[in-house]
Amino acid sequence: MLGRIRERENMIPGKFAYAKPSSVAEATAMLKEDADEVYVLAGGQSIISMMKLRQSAPRRLIDLNGIDELRAIEVGADEISIGAMATQHQVINDAKLAEACPLLAEAAAQIADPQVRYRGTIGGNAANGDQANDMPAVMQALDAEYVLASADGERSVKARDFYEGGLETERAENEILVRIKIPRPAAGHGWAYVKQKRKTGDYATAAVAVLLRKDGGGFADVALGLTNVADVPVCATEAAELLKGPGDAEAAAAKAAELADPPEMDPRGPAEFRRHLVAVLAKEAIAAAAARAK
């Protein structure tokens, strides 16, 4: 088609209302009252830009930055709980988390730049549904659960079932992601998040998250997640299967590349390159994770 319509992008948002509740109950009550075209604001690293470009035009923003209870990071014996409003900076610098699940800090440290990481939240990164964000694939590899709260109570959705593509997710418009529950990976597990991007601040051309543990001569509890190589984050289960037991890293990497489904062409390159890169990065990530596993 000639002359695909592309609306003029702008740097000035339209009019919107703004509210800053101080508790989850207050926030969900607001959403119960009116959720149509109402967006929740976490770190604002995506939504503010989208609003300036008028690609998003919420009638009302509900700012979660006044809710302190959403910032807690708790590391238990079996489970890790991260408040949705914990910033990437917090995640990178939490000593207990670094010990229990270093994959999170490794991935968070590769998000954009320090300014973004001071403001950007784990919940926002995971929940806004953008396949280019780093946390979705990481959370899928970790088999995390997203706890969604509404005025009617809480429910959990697995990260692996959460993403529907095109910024659509399982989250209903009256729900807020309040925390992320992660099964604590086994002691001595191996991890890696390997990302290639064009420059600081860019999304991944491709990135691969790997989690595994040593089991005899081979690997067990293997998971792979792929970032920004399809219109959803990719939980590369079939690739992970190939790595289990004695495992074949080469085959697993090749399978991961097969599972990628990038656009035919975009400024990061043609689909062929992105798929190839998934295989290269997967191999690197698997090797790094294996080397770290005890």
Add this chain to the structure above:
Amino acid sequence: MSEAPAPAAERRKGLQGIGASRKRVEDARFIQGKGRYVDDIKLPGMLFGDFVRSPYAHAKIKSIDISAATAIEGVVTVITAKELAAHSLDWMPTLAGDKQAVLAGDKVLFQGQEVAFVVAADRYAAADGVAAVKVEYEDLPPVIDPFKAMDEGAPVLREDIKDQTEGAHGKRDHHNHIFNWQFGDSDATEKALADSEIVVEEMISYQRVHPCPLETCGCVASYDKVNGKMTVYGTFQAPHAVRTVASLISPLAEHDIRIVSPDIGGGFGNKVGVYPGYICAIAVTFLTGIPVKWIEDRTENLMATAFARDYHMKGRIGATKDGRITSLACHTIADHGAFDACADPTKWPAGFFNICTGSYDIPAAHVSVDGVYTNKAPGGVAYRCSFRVTEASYFIERMVDILARRLDMDPAELRRKNFIKKEQFPYTSAMGWEYDSGDYHTALDKALDAVGYAKLREEQKENRAAFDRGETRSLLGVGVAFFTEIVGAGPIKNCDILGLGMFDSCEIRIHPTGSAIARLGTISQGQGHSTTFAQILATEIGLPASSITVEEGDTDTAPYGLGTYGSRSTPVAGAAAAMAGRKIRAKAQMIAAHLLEVHDDDLEWDVDGFVVKGDSSKRKTMAEIAFAAYNNVPPNMEPGLEAVSYYDPPNMTYPFGAYICVADVNVDTGVTTVRRFYALDDCGTRINPMVIEGQVHGGLTESLAIAMGQEIAYDADGNVTGGSLIDYYLPTAVETPAWETDYTETPSNHHPIGAKGVGESPNVGGVSAFSNAVNDALAHLGVVHAQMPHDHWRVWQAARQAKK
């Protein structure tokens, strides 16, 4: 009699003149956020303008409905081409002799083209108004590929001139043809090529990029209906030229127009041209008497206000088997977008592209450039370079490298063999340029020594063997580049813009207490003029640089000049400063003679004043002379101490340099890691080594960006595919390697202080060095020439295709 003076060296140091690494006086305010940029200017009652822009690359405008927009609270008016046409402002002349639609009338010719101008009480209302204007389009087939612009049956882009067979630069062969420009001796070149033992042919493309200064373009226009004065504050690299153009296209007399360039947040050529936003803001304030601000956003800047390069250069280079270059021919397709708005001196539609013989003594050369219209943004500005010299330099430096490979000769050795020799300067090239001074062999040898070139080539051999054994996926590339710039446009005899000779100027006024103000026709956009021009004057007039205020950018106060771009400030305005300083000194000498009761001829200059020859105890400092200028001058002499110089340079200056990039190229990921980058610059006399180093760092970073990632890309429908900083490559400190800088110093033979200009050299030379490094690495796989930008996927693709 004065006290015994301090030793000369000490006094010289105190002046902080030429050669001193004086700290930039501008930085104190910039780093404290106290710069005053256009968007900081707020006038009472000021309105804001914002554009409705075309989503199409090529479409008829069937209707424009502004009713919903004007109904929005705060929206004052919406201007379309129809309203502008009533005042003959719907089209404006371009610097290249073409005309450009200020607002699109019957049709749009590129995505992002200005269609309507919404004026509102604040920015938010203006943006709401933009969203509410309804434009009905009927799309037309676009021309995106410049090579297809002149196809038979190609869509007519410019209906307004489709029947004109003559353009501003001669004959047009097709409705999408702008000009054909040729230089050099075609017959002699063809004969030399035919007689050459080796001829190498290659298409060298230099992609469309954008200067992308941190501050985008904008203005505040304010018309006073009572006194009839129009004041425009704007991001102008050439304020005087803007004033003259504004007067020529409007009913305003030139003396009723005041153009002010406040602090400018980088220009790099982006702020030379005249853009529709300026005209619309001026038109609205003229009609209403209310000030109007227009500031473009980042996307508008990247999409609509001036691109650079987009040259596609088919080259042929001939040589003997032993590596003596005999001939060079180039045919270029130049994509100028929808309007020819190139910012070149008027007689030079392809700028100084005929400097493409570079640093080599090539007996026969010929270039031919065809400019074509496409459905892309207009522009063609000199992005931190002097009018297409970057394209020319990239072209010759790639061709020489490709020739070296064909000859199986070391690229550094091939360069040495063909350099213009030191004793040949001043040297006249086959294209007629007279190179002022140079010592290329010394510069390149110093560079090769500094990086341990021979060792690097040995390491490369080992690396290639290891690669072949499957031990590494990384290839070492050593990019050698040598460049000769042509800057300081320029002599009035061959350089003008719309008839305005490209001289520049300096006016100096010495105050009674021995301080001074100097005003120049240039305008700093970050170059540090307030620092360096004061240093030139400090040395010339013997007053400390810290006592000299440098002022630029206000046409009501500054002397006429053609502005700052093309590295012309030092070669032209810097020369004017020195010449004005010498006039000051000449008058000062007469005053000193009067005070010391000796003849002028009995005095000599001594750092900061005059002494009686043979008796240095008898002296008058400039500070003393300055005071005397206001109360005790010789009989019949006018009091005061002022001078002005309008400097018409006798020639361009030709800075040069040797750059070497050492990089590791991973063929699996496509990632290039710069291990080392060494830059030797010879810019003649060095005014401020620290400022030079800063300029080189900045220019190299831009050259890294261009070579490795920058591109304004369009899809087949003419949509800009990367109109934001997510996609457009601006490297951060993380991506930027450590730069090693070095120098030789070969003064210009005609500039009053021997200086040549340096700001653009690193952009000109750096791009070739990066590209040569990547290509040198990939050469092992059989790649002859991989096109820029060398981003990850293209490098991977080049490596992969070569292996096939």
